[in-house]
Amino acid sequence: MKLNERGLLVVISGPSGVGKGTVRKALFEKRGHNYTFSISMTTRKMREGEVEGKDYYFVSKEYFEEKIKSGSFLEYNYFCGNYYGTPLDKVEEALDSGKELILEIDVNGCQQVKEKMPDAVTIFIVPPTKQALYDRLKGRGTESEYKISERIAKADKEFKLAYMYDYIVVNDEVKNAADRITAIIRAEHAKTKRSLHKYYEMLGDIEK
Amino acid sequence: MKLNERGLLVVISGPSGVGKGTVRKALFEKRGHNYTFSISMTTRKMREGEVEGKDYYFVSKEYFEEKIKSGSFLEYNYFCGNYYGTPLDKVEEALDSGKELILEIDVNGCQQVKEKMPDAVTIFIVPPTKQALYDRLKGRGTESEYKISERIAKADKEFKLAYMYDYIVVNDEVKNAADRITAIIRAEHAKTKRSLHKYYEMLGDIEK
Numbered sequence: 110m111k112l113n114e115r116g117l118l119v120v121i122s123g124p125s126g127v128g129k130g131t132v133r134k135a136l137f138e139k140r141g142h143n144y145t146f147s148i149s150m151t152t153r154k155m156r157e158g159e160v161e162g163k164d165y166y167f168v169s170k171e172y173f174e175e176k177i178k179s180g181s182f183l184e185y186n187y188f189c190g191n192y193y194g195t196p197l198d199k200v201e202e203a204l205d206s207g208k209e210l211i212l213e214i215d216v217n218g219c220q221q222v223k224e225k226m227p228d229a230v231t232i233f234i235v236p237p238t239k240q241a242l243y244d245r246l247k248g249r250g251t252e253s254e255y256k257i258s259e260r261i262a263k264a265d266k267e268f269k270l271a272y273m274y275d276y277i278v279v280n281d282e283v284k285n286a287a288d289r290i291t292a293i294i295r296a297e298h299a300k301t302k303r304s305l306h307k308y309y310e311m312l313g314d315i316e317k
Numbered sequence: 318m319k320l321n322e323r324g325l326l327v328v329i330s331g332p333s334g335v336g337k338g339t340v341r342k343a344l345f346e347k348r349g350h351n352y353t354f355s356i357s358m359t360t361r362k363m364r365e366g367e368v369e370g371k372d373y374y375f376v377s378k379e380y381f382e383e384k385i386k387s388g389s390f391l392e393y394n395y396f397c398g399n400y401y402g403t404p405l406d407k408v409e410e411a412l413d414s415g416k417e418l419i420l421e422i423d424v425n426g427c428q429q430v431k432e433k434m435p436d437a438v439t440i441f442i443v444p445p446t447k448q449a450l451y452d453r454l455k456g457r458g459t460e461s462e463y464k465i466s467e468r469i470a471k472a473d474k475e476f477k478l479a480y481m482y483d484y485i486v487v488n489d490e491v492k493n494a495a496d497r498i499t500a501i502i503r504a505e506h507a508k509t510k511r512s513l514h515k516y517y518e519m520l521g522d523i524e525k
Contacts, residue, residue, distance in 0.1 A: 233509070239520055268520055276507040277516055289507055296504035299484040299497055301441070308485055312447055312476055 114307070116143075116204040117297055120222050121213045121290070123234030124267035125260060126246045128280050132234055133213045135287035142291075145208040147183075147199055150176070153191035166196070184214060184221035197225065209294055216267045219274065230297050232290060233274035237281040322515070324351075324412040325505055328430050329421045329498070331442030332475035333468060334454045336488050340442055341421045343495035350499075353416040355391075355407055358384070361399035374404070392422060392429035405433065417502055424475045427482065438505050440498060441482035445489040 123129050137144055150166040152173050161167055173192045185194030203210045222229050236242040246260045271277055276293055280286040331337050345352055358374040360381050369375055381400045384390060393402030411418045430437050444450040454468045479485055484501055488494040
């Protein structure tokens with residue numbers, strides 16, 4: 110029995126190359142989970158095989174910029190000439206239905222989320238050692254030295270942003286990391302700040 | 318891999334009759350747990366079959382009062398003419414060794430603990446409904462009406478203290494309650510405030 114019945118907004122982030130996507134995938138493969146994700150809105154062109162409302166909501170630049178002005182995004186960014194954003198109304202809908210909304214975003218998106226939804230649970234995924242991440246960034250093998258050193262410089266900056274998050278989860282093994290996130294979600298539901306209201310409601314309902 | 322290697326002090330409390338002891342027992346029956354408990358100090362007489370340093374540390378009233386004066390207790394209380402207290406040095410010892418110290422205390426002890434150790438994780442166990450607790454308090458069948466109404470009055474006061482705790486855990490089924498506490502302990506280890514220091518230490522240790 111959960112006292113807090115609203116879903117949680119769970120932000121998963123971390124330095125580039127840490128394996129956020131793999132951890133999120135492992136989370137969605139758990140049995141009996143109650144997680145959902147949010148479909149982003151973008152101004153980039155639809156690619157072959159992509160489906161409107163499944164891969165993205167594809168919109169015009171004008172439409173997107175109007176939505177920015179009206180504060181309709183939980184977070185958005187501009188990347189390689191295109192906008193990408195998380196529509197706030199879809200997030201609220203998911204949470205109201207009692208699902209946990211798992212949002213995998215890059216480190217820059219987290220601050221925007223915290224401003225719009227201070228109740229969000231923010232998790233920073235880190236490698237077991239810094240070396241492990243470097244090896245991974247180098248190991249893809251297909252990129253130039255220059256590209257690799259650029260990536261390492263980016264990861265170095267991103268590493269330092271851990272303090273902004275509620276939790277730090279070590280991705281030593283994907284299954285362990287996913288289990289830790291499951292425990293965090295369960296614990297957050299039991300937090301007094303989320304459940305006290307419901308608890309006091311329950312206390313009102315008495316016969317002796 | 319846990320970034321925070323120190324054990325946690327976990328306080329389990331809740332209204333009389335809610336089943337704190339049963340939940341704690343279920344916690345200690347979990348496989349592969351890393352929990353320990355603290356042996357209390359008391360001024361009451363040793364009973365037959367009790368062992369010094371196992372059931373309690375049995376001391377004189379003078380000794381106990383000196384320990385109070387020197388601030389040597391995490392929490393203590395005076396009950397039916399005797400003192401009972403948790404020695405602070407034993408607590409620190411357990412936490413330094415990396416064990417989670419599970420402390421089951423009544424609602425009055427929690428505030429003392431928070432003052433001495435603000436880092437403690439405090440959990441308030443509640444029944445699924447208020448009625449369930451009343452039924453339980455009545456159900457023992459051996460007590461007088463007066464005794465029962467006294468107990469209910471006490472539980473009613475204790476119910477209201479939930480707001481002082483970090484977490485509220487519903488004891489709908491003992492196993493569920495114990496699982497929730499396990500999740501809370503795991504999540505607390507991943508909290509940024511506990512692990513950031515260790516994480517930054519790790520970042521220092523680099524070769525590119």
